[in-house]
Amino acid sequence: MLANQIQADPARFRVLTGDRPTGPLHLGHLFGTLQNRVRLQDMGVELFVIVADYQVLTDRDVADRLRETVEGLVLDYLAVGIDPERATVFTHSAVPALNQLLLPFLSLVSVPELSRNPTVKDEIAHSRQSSVSGLMYTYPVHQAADILFCKGNLVPVGRDQLPHVEITRTVARRFNERYGPVFPEPEALLSAAPVLLGTDGQKMSKSRQNAISLGATADETARLLKGARTDADRHITYDPVNRPEVSSLVLLAALCSDRAPEEVAAEIGDGGAAALKRTVTEAVNEFLAPMRARRAAYGADLAYVRKIVQVGNERANAIADRTLAEVRAAMGMDY
Known part of the structure; x- marks a missing residue:
């Protein structure tokens, strides 16, 4: 059983998880994912937390007040117990090599496979845009790049996110079959997270403005x-x-x-x-x-918060550069 394996040898596992900076984190996030991240971190699992700023643009025309939102997200992480000495907190846009993995990964999946992804379909249905950009369709593959750049082998998710993990496993498997073994096929760690409704009786959500944020007084x-x-x-x-x-x-x-x-x-x-x-x-x-x-x-020392992100970005870049070098070598592009 996966939970027993993690308990027996937590250092064997590397987790990639994170959030889009589209607004403040709330109680649904706390009980749904944040507490589990802290639990895994405290067990000794290596934790990477991505602030997925590029992915804000999947369903928005522009990314409003991004710096403020990113810093608020990091403050929420620190508040709930994410420890920057034991976890790597970094921003999507600051790691070019991670995003460069998107190109070869896209060649490994078909358009129908992306179109059938239920999360993509749900995001399209609730999109704020009049028409959906190409970035929306690449969303699952971009998430695969997020997970695989650091060779993450454990992804804590709810059942609704299982298709994303399956796309990541598919990308890893097809890359390894085509070019040689480079990536692990990550396992999904299913969360029994409770579903909390917002104050209006609908699903608690940042976009519905029905949530109690962690930063609320x-x-x-x-x-x-x-x-x-x-x-x-x-x-x-x-x-x-x-x-x-x-x-x-x-x-x-x-x-x-x-x-x-x-x-x-x-x-x-x-x-x-x-x-x-x-x-x-x-x-x-x-x-x-x-x-x-x-x-x-x-929050009274935002310079320290920015330093945490800077250090996390540096570490993520070093790992992503090594992974991209492996990918290029495997594909015969290391010239």
Whole structure:
């Protein structure tokens, strides 16, 4: 079992993960991916965290306020416990050799394979652009380059992202078959991450503006949760199928207080939506308080934050240059 292998020999694994800098990270990210990254880092797995700034352009005409957003993303990483002494945090656009891998990798997959990718189809359906750029179709292959440039062999994902890992495995396998063994075929580490709804009852999302960001103040958090959707039944229960909005709030309180959601719901009982929101607000604010303190401390020294990215970029560039040299040699292009 993969989890047992990681536990037995964490140093054998190298993880590539990251985010597009399209807005602040939120509680959905925290419980969905960020905590798992910190867990793997603390186990001794080598962690690479990419700030995928080029990929902002997959579904946007321009990348607005990018420097501010990138720095905010790094502040969120530091706040939740990503350790720059043990993890490499870097930006996509700063690693030319990584992006150069896109060209040979694109030759290894067909247009129909890219068009069938369910994540691409979903991104196209929700795109902010009037027409989709070619970059959107290369998105899965660009992610393959992200993973393979550092020879990542472990990718923590939810089930909806499995097709991306499969494209990466396909690219690695076809390259090795055509040119000789260079890349590992990375394994997907499935996350049992809870699905949290936003304050409007839809999936929590940066673009829907229905999320509680990690950088929100305690007062902002209280205001957002006060406006969260519930239902007309005063008795609070945990029933995700029939009461999704109420159950998502119960789950959030449970995650923040390390309790079972059924226990939280039973404690609130007939207190209704007001008691539920009060419980959630207290749990979230208490849980986020130390992270907010760390974020504020790092935010007071942005020169240090920029230095972290600079050092990460230098390390990522050195690795990408070596990998590209291997690729060129394997393809007979090292002239």
